[in-house]
Amino acid sequence: MKYLLLIYGNEEKWASIPEEILEEGRAKQDAWNKRYQGTGELLGAYGLGGESEASLVRTKDGTPFTTDGPYLEAKEFVCSLYLLDVASVERAREIAAEMPWAADTGVEVWPVLHDAFGAGPDGGA
Template sequence: MKYLLMIYGNKEKWSSLPPEQLQEVIAKQDAFNTRYRESGELLGAYGLGDADEAKLVRRVNGQAAVTDGPYLETKEYMASFYLLDVPDEARALEIAADMPSADQDPVELWPVPHEAPQS
């Protein structure tokens, strides 16, 4: 079963970390990624750009209409996501709880019950 882990970020929080602490956080996350990639349970780990780099895309009269976005009403935004392939929810929960930042920030766990067929 596939699961999506979502981690939220806060630009102010990250920019307030001293460089050596930021490097420590990155090293812990890299170790997490390596451990679960090597076990075959982590299919992908993706960090997203800052929210001020995101765009909203709509189709208006058949044409793409692109605006800056998202228009967040909070300081927190999705900062990264991870795709797991594990036997069951219990294992997904174990991995989510092992996320290095889970003792400070919650990790959202979403089941992925549908996958588009690959050609």
Template structure:
């Protein structure tokens, strides 16, 4: 899994032409790696201000606005890839258009839950 962190201040400092260029670069990146079969999914998330925190309190969901960030960076998107090696995952992470501005975390996925509850289908 490739995890990209956003920084709203940094993003706002980029002009609209550069933002459009980055969107187009991500579209090209996504197409290239979907075509190789290595990209399983790419998911962007809403701005941190749209996030809700859910806790269980007295058996009921307690919902608050959040997260309360102590840093300027927040989870912005993640990519789910299927590759043969860590080296290949690093190569793909380095090819992300955002790699010039923001680091990308590369996290191995240990297993996946199947649709049948409680069944571990192995290491991905």
């Protein structure tokens, strides 16, 4: 079963963390990434740009238009996502709890219900 792990960020919060602490956190995250990539449970790990780098595309009457960034109701936004392939939600939660940023920001665990390019949630096509 696949699970998506989401970490939310806040540009003010990240900017307030001293560089040496960020570097230490990145090194721990790198080790976490390598560990679970090595077990085959981590399929992908992606850090996203800040809210000022995002854009929102909509269509109206079939015509696309783009605006700068998402319109956020809160200060936090998705800044990283990870894709796991594990045997159970319990295993996904165990792995999420070992993520270095889990104590700081929390990690959301979402089941992936459909894979447009492969297996369904139960592993079958």
